[in-house]
Amino acid sequence: MSGLIGPVCVVAPSVTDQIVIDQDATGQDIVVEVWSDVLCPWCYIGKTRFHAALDRFENKDRVKVIWRSYQLAPETPVGEGRAVVDAMAARRGTTPDQLGEVLDHVTATAAELGLELNYDTALASNTFDAHRLLHLAGDKQSDLLDALFKAYFRDGKMIDDREELVRIAVSVGLDADTVRDQLASDAAADAVREDLSMARQFQVSGVPFFVANRAIAVSGAQTEDVFLQLLAAASQPA
Template sequence: MSFQENTARIEIWSDIACPWCYIGKRRFAQALDEFEHRDRLSVTWHSYQLAPDTPVGLRRPEVDALVEMKGIPAEQVRQMFAHVASVAAGDGLDIDFDTVIAANTFDAHRLLHLAGERRDAVLEALFRAHFVEGEIVDDRDTLVRIAASAGLDPEAVRAGLEADAGADAVRADLLEARALGVSGVPFFVANRAVAVSGAQPKEVFLALLQRALEDADTALEADRAAACDTDGCTI
């Protein structure tokens, strides 16, 4: 491997039901677009569930779900929503909390693992469906339709969801998050060494990407220093 081929690894844990993950994805994408060495980065999205016990198919407004979960007044929840929506608007995202339906996101995460190279497009479609269009993202018919809109074969997706495909991959992501001590999302990890939590400004993500690449290059140089070649061994 040549020096220029060295790759930095970026991993991101997020949940479809997390508005800050939606905002963070937009800001991270902007950082990637501006990063000069984008081709030297490997970016992997991982599954996370903020509310894994949410009943599937309950179809309850998000405001009611949060009132029950957090034990705070509905008006306070609406104020929180208004703040998040205002921040999202500054990043070009039109979040409409009046239409958001609480959902169990396990199947949506399975869909992301089934999406292959279309994963980013499917993730974007899921965020938009949940936060903008008021879609029920724990309904499998809805997930098939969302997948088709992002360019996937709807019949293949339906078969995969019915066969429980991707479930082990989701569970592995959740276990890995627990092992790393992830307690909130979005959570960005560079080379399993440096982490950034939250929907940080674009400049913070740019700094993370630069640090990731520098650390990867340093590690490669260290490996070379401890290697032998045709000219002998480094002592």
């Protein structure tokens, strides 16, 4: 990427030339794609701030949001059930106690937005199936992502347990039998892998990562004003 404008960055043509996106024929000509992971507290915070900014944006009806897959810990064994603080400490080569200040900061930041992060009960999970489900959720995608964040951070649920994923999906209005069948198959697995490949093309090294119209990008859980800057820039004629 190139062309920094404050925290908003212009995506290099060499990247956008490789990737094609269909804009909505209904008039939603501002397409914002967001790479995120359910395990990421800053993704939860960033989603909340972005939607607050979107509510303030005068052309919000022109905006289509697509949530893309990213895995922070793809090596996590499915069903391991390890305390996430222990797993994080192991990945960073530190101890759970030494993570305290970092976790206290993100927990306090989330609380300012009314979001609850319970690291005492959060369990390490592999998010591949959760991302598959997000691809299959249709217009429930955003609601499902919120429900997954709450299940993971607030309720301490194992979000790589397929029956737990069925329960979460049902809570946002999806059909239990359909979801169960989808999870038992390899439905949307290729879509998740494609998202991960696109993230590499965009040189995404951390999430959340927001890209508007494959032209301009913002990395991180920025302020509402920064997200408004992104949306305003994307609304201008090319």
